[in-house]
Amino acid sequence: MIPSQMLKGTLEGCIMAIISKNETYGYEISRQLEEYGFGSIAEGTIYPLLLRLEKNNMVSAVYRQSELGPKRKYYSLTDKGKTELEQFAKNYRELSAAVERLFYDVEDGRNEQKSERDVKRE
Amino acid sequence: MIPSQMLKGTLEGCIMAIISKNETYGYEISRQLEEYGFGSIAEGTIYPLLLRLEKNNMVSAVYRQSELGPKRKYYSLTDKGKTELEQFAKNYRELSAAVERLFYDVEDGRNEQKSERDVKRE
DNA sequence: GAAGCTACATTGCATTGCAAGATAGTGTGC
DNA sequence: GCACACTATCTTGCAATGCAATGTAGCTTC
Numbered sequence: 001m002i003p004s005q006m007l008k009g010t011l012e013g014c015i016m017a018i019i020s021k022n023e024t025y026g027y028e029i030s031r032q033l034e035e036y037g038f039g040s041i042a043e044g045t046i047y048p049l050l051l052r053l054e055k056n057n058m059v060s061a062v063y064r065q066s067e068l069g070p071k072r073k074y075y076s077l078t079d080k081g082k083t084e085l086e087q088f089a090k091n092y093r094e095l096s097a098a099v100e101r102l103f104y105d106v107e108d109g110r111n112e113q114k115s116e117r118d119v120k121r122e
Numbered sequence: 123m124i125p126s127q128m129l130k131g132t133l134e135g136c137i138m139a140i141i142s143k144n145e146t147y148g149y150e151i152s153r154q155l156e157e158y159g160f161g162s163i164a165e166g167t168i169y170p171l172l173l174r175l176e177k178n179n180m181v182s183a184v185y186r187q188s189e190l191g192p193k194r195k196y197y198s199l200t201d202k203g204k205t206e207l208e209q210f211a212k213n214y215r216e217l218s219a220a221v222e223r224l225f226y227d228v229e230d231g232r233n234e235q236k237s238e239r240d241v242k243r244e
Numbered sequence: 245g246a247a248g249c250t251a252c253a254t255t256g257c258a259t260t261g262c263a264a265g266a267t268a269g270t271g272t273g274c
Numbered sequence: 275g276c277a278c279a280c281t282a283t284c285t286t287g288c289a290a291t292g293c294a295a296t297g298t299a300g301c302t303t304c
Contacts, residue, residue: 017225133292149251169254172252
């Protein structure tokens with residue numbers, strides 16, 4: 001179970017990524033997040049996030065009838081959203097790389113190296 | 123530059139990871155985060171976080187003199203902190219794996235696959 | 245004595261995920 | 275007909291946490 005704090009800032013980008021694959025709607029996005037392994041993301045998380053993306057012109061939305069329930073609100077990425085998604089991917093990779101470097105040292109039992117500065121001072 | 127929202131929930135674990143390598147103090151942690159590629163993390167972030175870890179018994183602290191400034195507050199991981207760090211690592215891997223799966227599909231231009239449920243309905 | 249680095253701390257703010265609850269359409273079984 | 279379950283969206287208020295701004299203080303160098 002991924003803690004909610006850890007999703008902050010990441011979930012938004014991931015939802016944009018899902019929309020970029022295919023025009024889709026909130027309820028379906030929720031199912032896809034589960035399939036990808038994000039766990040069960042609350043609807044009280046997804047819908048406000050989608051509304052915010054729409055307000056910031058990251059996505060555009062159209063209503064379409066569903067054969068088996070109320071009408072769906074389908075989202076697509078705008079050009080601005082595409083640019084934002086690319087930026088998100090870059091930022092995520094940056095964080096991911098930093099964490100991996102750190103984990104590598106920790107798992108290796110590698111202690112802090114003395115920096116050049118400290119060595120000079122000795 | 124990693125956006126602050128994306129650090130939420132991750133930074134705490136990373137700081138515990140740094141402490142686990144070696145007893146260390148706030149100012150030095152800030153330098154190490156920079157070296158690992160997290161960027162410049164504000165002191166207004168680090169010190170409250172350390173105090174919280176201490177309050178929750180994840181770390182213990184002792185003051186030691188410094189030769190070149192005010193005394194330092196050195197932190198070590200408690201047993202509880204070590205358990206928490208392991209849990210953090212598991213959670214992080216879980217999130218990371220989910221994001222990688224998603225990115226893989228997006229970069230492949232892979233569209234949503236129809237689930238078994240949908241196929242049956244057709 | 246001023247500047248600059250070291251070192252720690254506090255206050256209040258902004259962002260964002262979530263629980264809880266409301267609304268409503270459709271289909272199934274009794 | 276009516277209860278129940280699933281589909282589908284939205285709102286409100288809360289909690290967690292990173293950060294800017296600011297303050298304090300020790301030490302060194304010029």
